[in-house]
Amino acid sequence: MAALAGIKVIELSRVLAGPWCGMTLADLGAEVIKLEPLEGDDTRGYGPPFIGHGEDGLSAYFTSCNRGKRAIAMDLRHPQARPLLEALIRDADVLIENFRSGVAESLGLDYPALRALNPRLIHCAISGYGRSGPGAQRPGYDFAVQAESGLMSITGPADGAASKVGVATVDLTTGLNATIAILAALHQRARTGEGQSIELSLFDVQVQALANVAASVLFTGHDARRYGNAHASIVPYQTFDAADGAFALACGSDALWARLCALIERPEWRDDPRCATNAARVEHRGWLIPKLEACFAVDGVAAWLARFESAGIPAAPVNTVREAVFGTLATARGLRIEADGIPMIASPLRMSASPPAEPQRPPHLGEHTDAICAALGFDADTLRTAGAIR
Numbered sequence: 001m002a003a004l005a006g007i008k009v010i011e012l013s014r015v016l017a018g019p020w021c022g023m024t025l026a027d028l029g030a031e032v033i034k035l036e037p038l039e040g041d042d043t044r045g046y047g048p049p050f051i052g053h054g055e056d057g058l059s060a061y062f063t064s065c066n067r068g069k070r071a072i073a074m075d076l077r078h079p080q081a082r083p084l085l086e087a088l089i090r091d092a093d094v095l096i097e098n099f100r101s102g103v104a105e106s107l108g109l110d111y112p113a114l115r116a117l118n119p120r121l122i123h124c125a126i127s128g129y130g131r132s133g134p135g136a137q138r139p140g141y142d143f144a145v146q147a148e149s150g151l152m153s154i155t156g157p158a159d160g161a162a163s164k165v166g167v168a169t170v171d172l173t174t175g176l177n178a179t180i181a182i183l184a185a186l187h188q189r190a191r192t193g194e195g196q197s198i199e200l201s202l203f204d205v206q207v208q209a210l211a212n213v214a215a216s217v218l219f220t221g222h223d224a225r226r227y228g229n230a231h232a233s234i235v236p237y238q239t240f241d242a243a244d245g246a247f248a249l250a251c252g253s254d255a256l257w258a259r260l261c262a263l264i265e266r267p268e269w270r271d272d273p274r275c276a277t278n279a280a281r282v283e284h285r286g287w288l289i290p291k292l293e294a295c296f297a298v299d300g301v302a303a304w305l306a307r308f309e310s311a312g313i314p315a316a317p318v319n320t321v322r323e324a325v326f327g328t329l330a331t332a333r334g335l336r337i338e339a340d341g342i343p344m345i346a347s348p349l350r351m352s353a354s355p356p357a358e359p360q361r362p363p364h365l366g367e368h369t370d371a372i373c374a375a376l377g378f379d380a381d382t383l384r385t386a387g388a389i390r
Helices: 018-027 079-090 111-117 141-146 169-192 202-207 209-218 255-263 277-283 285-296 301-311 321-325 328-332 371-375 378-387
Strands: 008-012 031-036 070-074 096-099 123-125 196-201 237-241 247-250 314-316 336-339 341-346
Touching: 008 018, 018 070, 018 096, 018 123, 018 169, 031 079, 070 371, 079 111, 079 378, 096 169, 096 301, 111 123, 123 169, 141 169, 141 202, 169 196, 169 202, 196 202, 202 209, 237 285, 247 301, 255 277, 255 301, 277 285, 301 314, 321 328, 371 378
Parallel strands: 008 031, 008 096, 031 070, 096 123, 123 196
Antiparallel strands: 237 247, 247 314, 336 341
């Protein structure tokens, strides 16, 4: 049995952070009902590519974060939708939403109202900049938060423009933090019997996720800068060009540096004061890196990777996404899955006693509306005729 079997989640969020959290909970066995507006989650239209057409079509973006859920489409402001909505809330363990500040209150879905309906409910609110403070009324999108949090300023070529990360990393990190907080709140509820409200903002999450870079700024007061594919605090820890392509070399300790010196037949560098320690290598990277580049340029990527592997030095090819997804490693790890003809990437979680739930394809818009209504004692046709549901 999956770890969260029996836990019921109402997902009132859209795009990526909240849906990523909801999908992770579904992977862990929770029953997740995705409650969408009548026009659907924005990401249903993010494409191409799509599989299928019209209402039966699914975008690659939507499928990436919505597998394993049931779907109902509802107008939250329609008066005839309210009894159904309240029935769903009373029956739930968790509710995830990413309304802009003030919207939950206008819908009667703020935490005090939710708690009155269900004192055991775990409420998780996700926003761009928090529900208080100067950014409370601002919409939050991953790209904008990457810019404002400082992440873009440390991403991209050292002598080029600031750049976003190639995937919506702020949304994904926020979704994972939301999952952690919900699991902790469920554990707390098992002790007290009471629910609670959780708040996360994309901005808060990404500033914290600057990790060692933010810590270095706090230590020195000096701003961080871009290093391209190099590392601010570890050398050599970057990509290098071989004769026929690039590879990534992660020489993360002085012991690995000593192995590398032996491998490239430069034993004198092991004790050279300019590069004997990581701190020295960071200080003298301008001298050292060109010498390493000259060493690596004389042979091909495959040859270097084979040597690194035999010496136990971490290194890897610079793959395209297609090479990674269809490669030997992803295949052996079972990362490509399919449900009802929809290809997906599997959950990375491996749990011996409570493995993730069997993957189900993402739902079509309003696919389970009738079944959900019937289970709660509501007539879907009547609500649909009134315009309360789709």
